[in-house]
Amino acid sequence: MPQETDKKISHYILKATELKSLLDILFQREYHVIAPSIRDKSIEYDPIASFDEITRGWIDHQKPGSYRLANDEQDRFFGYVVGFSSWKKYLYPADKKLFEAEMDTKNFRVIEDGTAAPKYAFLGVRSCDLKAIEILDKILTEGPYVDLDYKRARDNALIIVVNCTRAGENCFCYSMGTGPRAYSGFDLALTEISDGEKHYFLVDTGSRSGEELISELGLSSASEDEIKTAEKAIEQTIANMSKILNTDGLKEKIWANLDSLYWDEIAERCLNCGNCTLVCPTCFCADIEDTTDIAGEKANRTRKWDVCYTLNFTYVHGGSIRTSCKSRYRQWLTHKLSTWIDQFGMFGCVGCGRCITWCPVGIDIAEEAKQLIESS
Amino acid sequence: MENLERVLSEHPFFAGLQPEYIKLLVGCASNVAFKPGEFILREGEPAESFYLIRHGKVMIETFVAGKGSIMIRTREAGEILGWSWLVPPYKWHFDARALEVTRAIALDGKCLRGKCDEDYRLGYEIMKRFNAIIAERLEATRLQLMDIYGDHV
Amino acid sequence: MATMSDSKTNEINLTEPMITRPFRVNRAIKDTHDTFSLELTPSGNSNKFDFAPGQFNMLYVFGVGEVPISISGDPAKQSKLVHTTRAVGNVTKAMNKLKAGDTLGVRGPFGTAWPVKEAEGEDVVLVAGGIGLAPLRPVIYHLLANRGQYGKIALLYGARTPEDILFQKTLEKWRSRFDFEMYITVDRATGNWKGNVGVVTQLIPRSPFDPLNCVAMICGPEIMMRFTVLELEKRGVTTNKIYVSMERNMKCGIGLCGHCQLGRTFICKDGAVYPYSQIADLFTKREL
Numbered sequence: 001m002p003q004e005t006d007k008k009i010s011h012y013i014l015k016a017t018e019l020k021s022l023l024d025i026l027f028q029r030e031y032h033v034i035a036p037s038i039r040d041k042s043i044e045y046d047p048i049a050s051f052d053e054i055t056r057g058w059i060d061h062q063k064p065g066s067y068r069l070a071n072d073e074q075d076r077f078f079g080y081v082v083g084f085s086s087w088k089k090y091l092y093p094a095d096k097k098l099f100e101a102e103m104d105t106k107n108f109r110v111i112e113d114g115t116a117a118p119k120y121a122f123l124g125v126r127s128c129d130l131k132a133i134e135i136l137d138k139i140l141t142e143g144p145y146v147d148l149d150y151k152r153a154r155d156n157a158l159i160i161v162v163n164c165t166r167a168g169e170n171c172f173c174y175s176m177g178t179g180p181r182a183y184s185g186f187d188l189a190l191t192e193i194s195d196g197e198k199h200y201f202l203v204d205t206g207s208r209s210g211e212e213l214i215s216e217l218g219l220s221s222a223s224e225d226e227i228k229t230a231e232k233a234i235e236q237t238i239a240n241m242s243k244i245l246n247t248d249g250l251k252e253k254i255w256a257n258l259d260s261l262y263w264d265e266i267a268e269r270c271l272n273c274g275n276c277t278l279v280c281p282t283c284f285c286a287d288i289e290d291t292t293d294i295a296g297e298k299a300n301r302t303r304k305w306d307v308c309y310t311l312n313f314t315y316v317h318g319g320s321i322r323t324s325c326k327s328r329y330r331q332w333l334t335h336k337l338s339t340w341i342d343q344f345g346m347f348g349c350v351g352c353g354r355c356i357t358w359c360p361v362g363i364d365i366a367e368e369a370k371q372l373i374e375s376s
Numbered sequence: 377m378e379n380l381e382r383v384l385s386e387h388p389f390f391a392g393l394q395p396e397y398i399k400l401l402v403g404c405a406s407n408v409a410f411k412p413g414e415f416i417l418r419e420g421e422p423a424e425s426f427y428l429i430r431h432g433k434v435m436i437e438t439f440v441a442g443k444g445s446i447m448i449r450t451r452e453a454g455e456i457l458g459w460s461w462l463v464p465p466y467k468w469h470f471d472a473r474a475l476e477v478t479r480a481i482a483l484d485g486k487c488l489r490g491k492c493d494e495d496y497r498l499g500y501e502i503m504k505r506f507n508a509i510i511a512e513r514l515e516a517t518r519l520q521l522m523d524i525y526g527d528h529v
Numbered sequence: 530m531a532t533m534s535d536s537k538t539n540e541i542n543l544t545e546p547m548i549t550r551p552f553r554v555n556r557a558i559k560d561t562h563d564t565f566s567l568e569l570t571p572s573g574n575s576n577k578f579d580f581a582p583g584q585f586n587m588l589y590v591f592g593v594g595e596v597p598i599s600i601s602g603d604p605a606k607q608s609k610l611v612h613t614t615r616a617v618g619n620v621t622k623a624m625n626k627l628k629a630g631d632t633l634g635v636r637g638p639f640g641t642a643w644p645v646k647e648a649e650g651e652d653v654v655l656v657a658g659g660i661g662l663a664p665l666r667p668v669i670y671h672l673l674a675n676r677g678q679y680g681k682i683a684l685l686y687g688a689r690t691p692e693d694i695l696f697q698k699t700l701e702k703w704r705s706r707f708d709f710e711m712y713i714t715v716d717r718a719t720g721n722w723k724g725n726v727g728v729v730t731q732l733i734p735r736s737p738f739d740p741l742n743c744v745a746m747i748c749g750p751e752i753m754m755r756f757t758v759l760e761l762e763k764r765g766v767t768t769n770k771i772y773v774s775m776e777r778n779m780k781c782g783i784g785l786c787g788h789c790q791l792g793r794t795f796i797c798k799d800g801a802v803y804p805y806s807q808i809a810d811l812f813t814k815r816e817l
Contacts, residue, residue, distance in 0.1 A: 308787065
């Protein structure tokens with residue numbers, strides 16, 4: 001986890017050709033480097049073993065229910081915005097063994113999972129996703145109970161942000177106050193500038209670990225011009241971000257519309273598939289699964305991501321609480337934009353737009369929230 | 377007579393009723409007592425009165441051949457028993473059996489209906505009180521029908 | 530790999546709330562045709578289990594699964610942990626088959642408690658419906674053990690039929706006390722039943738508590754609690770003196786799995802016991 005420093009953010013210049021050196025240091029320091037790659041025709045965050053595995057030269061086109069990669073004319077490393085998966089899958093794995101138990105005649109004993117915490121370096125974390133990690137920090141490490149596996153992985157993680165110089169069609173981070181630029185919470189933050197002639201990164205440091213990396217790389221400080229160029233690129237991103245969600249009083253407005261007929265309209269389209277929960281970088285709901293081997297001698301407890309769109313999710317002896325499609329969509333949206341604030345003091349949505357892109361029928365959380373409020 | 381007047385005015389059912397009406401009702405009232413097991417009302421018989429229970433406990437029930445007595449509701453001191461005297465053709469729909477020694481004031485239905493017809497304000501007072509009781513019983517019956525402690529709630 | 534029997538790892542267990550602790554079943558009691566109690570002997574360093582009335586544990590049957598079950602025993606008897614439940618699902622049915630000497634996993638205690646401290650100096654009215662008597666029994670033990678601290682104490686208990694009445698022996702003992710008012714009613718009865726018939730809400734007008742100086746604690750099916758709140762309000766009890774216990778699907782018991790959300794609250798950590806006024810606006814929302 002990045003350590004707060006007293007110093008103001010310092011700015012340095014990393015040439016595109018020097019990105020390899022940064023990665024080499026990370027490998028040397030035995031980080032598990034996770035970086036963008038292409039999988040299933042989408043940007044994915046995968047472990048890489050060498051610089052060559054980093055993907056380059058792609059941008060993405062996203063629409064409600066649609067995602068397409070295309071060639072990036074500027075041949076940037078980070079020309080796309082976000083793909084279907086997020087960093088959550090490393091810090092809070094979808095399938096995590098919690099313990100094993102062994103039965104001997106009448107007694108069982110519990111064997112805790114003793115796996116050492118991983119040491120990740122995340123390369124290419126977007127500002128919205130960094131905020132999503134901070135949301136998970138709040139939930140999983142700052143309550144009365146702490147998810148120790150998460151905390152250990154998080155404490156070890158090195159975070160290299162990439163500020164967004166392009167707005168995706170489904171992005172609305174600016175509305176949610178989560179992007180497109182990160183100001184804290186990272187070790188390093190890169191802003192990629194590629195204008196045909198020059199190709200470099202403006203590097204912001206956010207922690208002592210970040211400073212150390214910079215000095216090991218021997219980077220020179222950025223000029224005023226270079227800092228301004230990066231700022232302009234980010235301003236342009238904001239100007240290009242067409243999706244807007246007005247968050248003024250949003251929490252109260254959503255809650256006040258709990259009985260709105262508009263939920264029925266959404267339910268007409270919603271398939272209750274739960275894709276939105278799986279791609280969401282903040283959805284944390286989990287199932288606890290207990291299983292045994294066939295002999296009944298060994299048992300496992302596993303934590304698995306769960307989806308609030310299933311009937312099972314609210315099953316209590318005799319029946320489920322949320323039996324209608326609309327009640328389940330309502331739970332999800334209301335949680336993200338209203339009750340999450342009551343629970344954790346922040347929205348549960350960072351405006352990354354994944355749920356919009358990966359919804360098979362293109363339901364748009366920002367648009368639905370707006371319609372819901374206007375319909376009342 | 378004075379004793380009956382006091383008993384009537386002290387029973388929760390008549391709480392707040394003007395004294396002149398209480399006086400009027402005494403003419404329709406009489407003291408009754410039932411031994412444990414004794415029937416107070418029998419299904420199908422004329423519903424000629426209702427009871428302000430002063431002491432004891434009464435079971436409202438119905439009998440189903442092969443199943444025995446099916447108990448519907450108990451009534452206790454401070455409550456009233458019976459409202460079929462209000463609804464034509466004035467017949468009891470259930471049995472009522474004293475579970476303990478039960479003392480009550482019986483109010484003659486025909487007499488009471490006559491007084492209510494003569495004075496609509498008295499009639500309204502009586503109707504308001506029975507309305508509350510009927511509503512409460514309907515609500516309780518609905519709750520009973522839901523079988524809320526079963527498996528499927 | 531660390532094992533539970535290794536005393537060094539006990540520290541880890543304290544901070545790792547998802548790890549279950551194996552407790553020995555001391556006695557299995559059949560309460561009614563579909564309910565049962567398990568008396569457990571706490572394991573670990575102290576052999577004691579400290580809890581507040583109203584709290585619950587996550588109970589784990591080896592390999593079958595885990596369910597939240599409220600504690601039904603005496604909070605003063607820390608060497609004996611008692612749970613009472615109905616055999617309705619996979620886990621509780623498997624639990625019902627456990628015998629003395631078997632092992633059951635325990636995580637907890639979790640959740641909020643009934644307001645036994647706040648109720649001191651006041652009348653206490655407990656309204657229980659069905660299996661809802663089980664989570665209230667620790668309160669009764671506490672009230673009776675500290676009888677001098679409270680005004681009148683009334684238990685209003687509604688069950689489905691006379692055969693469904695829980696803890697019959699204990700209730701008989703309590704009935705004989707002069708400082709404890711008890712009213713039991715059943716929804717339906719046949720045969721020789723001499724007690725009350727009717728829904729539990731009907732007991733409220735006739736029980737002798739002072740509505741202006743009382744704390745009410747309600748536990749039962751939600752619909753029963755809704756009607757009970759209405760009746761209590763009719764008698765003049767204010768909603769901030771009324772407490773209810775809520776139930777939802779729970780997987781973790783510690784507010785991290787998301788299943789038990791009721792609007793803005795997590796029943797496992799903000800409840801299961803709530804002041805009614807705190808969730809009054811959520812109480813009648815459908816499919817929340």
